[in-house]
Amino acid sequence: QKEVEQDPGPLSVPEGAIVSLNCTYSNSAFQYFMWYRQYSRKGPELLMYTYSSGNKEDGRFTAQVDKSSKYISLFIRDSQPSDSATYLCAMGGDKIIFGKGTRLHILP
């Protein structure tokens, strides 16, 4: 079993819809949980960072962590075409372990 599992998609949703992205993990030692956005042929950019179970909101983005289920989610409200990118979940302790990324397409 891989340490981090993420459905690669692609996921296509209409503009304005709520997007739900998810990852599962196997290592209970992971302490920190992140979501990155990566545009094509660019480096990843940190979107959300949290270290506890529960929800964290930042604008249109909400990160959710359930440590008991080893499951994390990212919700994007009022999705825009500019949100089209690959979203990588990531987690770790002293180093970052990435999921494969989910390719998201927001259709105008």
Place this chain on the structure above:
Amino acid sequence: GAVVSQHPSWVICKSGTSVKIECRSLDFQATTMFWYRQFPKQSLMLMATSNEGSKATYEQGVEKDKFLINHASLTLSTLTVTSAHPEDSSFYICSARVGRGLNEQFFGPGTRLTVL
């Protein structure tokens, strides 16, 4: 702030040649720098971790004699792919950490290497 640059952004080379990629933290001093490799539609895989003035720590399965890392200063790290082969073609991304937290780690724009 917290900008990481890489040079070149893309490179094409012949099989058997060596290629050097530079990574710089432009507006901060990095305690640690990291090198990742990303194949198409795949995750970023950590190759090695380096601290200024000391030898890099390579992840399991990464050949240290093939991927030479030099961390010359707190703002510069280089990755040299020696005797490159077509299977080394990939997207190489460096990252620099300014503090101890994972959220204090910033990524460069990546370098696309194509080996013919």
